[in-house]
Amino acid sequence: MEEFASLTEVLLGESNYFVEVLALHITPLNLVLVNLYRPPACENEYFRPIITKLDAVLENLSSPMPELVMVVDFNLPHVSWSDMRTVHGGTEQDKFQAELLFKFAEKWTNNSSQTVEPTINPDITFKDLNFSSNMVDWSNIKHELDEFDWQTEMKNVPVDEKYSTIIATTLKIVTKYTPLRKACYKAPIPRDRKAIMKKRSKLHSRIRHCNNDHGKRSMQDKVERLEEQL
Known part of the structure; x- marks a missing residue:
């Protein structure tokens, strides 16, 4: 792993507090690993620049073109990823960003899976x-x-x-x-045990507010008898 770390280049690390992307080029494997997160209801102004920058980074890679693996969370539940075409409902921004992703995938991959x-x-x-x-x-x-x-x-x-x-x-x-x-x-507490614990709690409360020594001793004795039953 240390060997990989020393031979791994950070191609892109970008965050605009909404969309985040990290692209790494693992040289020994000639593999580019992209991790991208898009939050739900993301505005176009935050999503499009990230995809544009990622596209530019991939354009600048030298031949032979590395294999590309994208690990992403797009939060686009309306998209049918199986055919990379269908958008079922969603907002206009969702549709626009889904289309942007379709074009990106078509450009950089010839094999996609979810x-x-x-x-x-x-x-x-x-x-x-x-x-x-x-x-x-x-x-x-x-x-x-x-x-x-x-x-x-x-x-x-x-x-x-x-x-x-x-x-x-x-x-x-x-x-x-x-x-x-x-x-x-945590195992459930039996009903009778709960009742005893409730009585004990009430007695403790009464002891704290009692100013009579004899009364305190009497209630403390009751508490001790209850604790023997627990």
């Missing part, structure tokens, strides 16, 4: 891992990521599967050396 989630083990995700734990073995994680032959393993992977392959490989390695998060499950 992947909702990476094809990794559905039973464990990065969110299930506890990276704050002292038990994380960062040394072994770094060692395995460094030793993995990314260039050879990724050489024959189809372009539309490269991203999910990188994620799946990284997750497989990290999972071996990172503990899972503890489940935040």
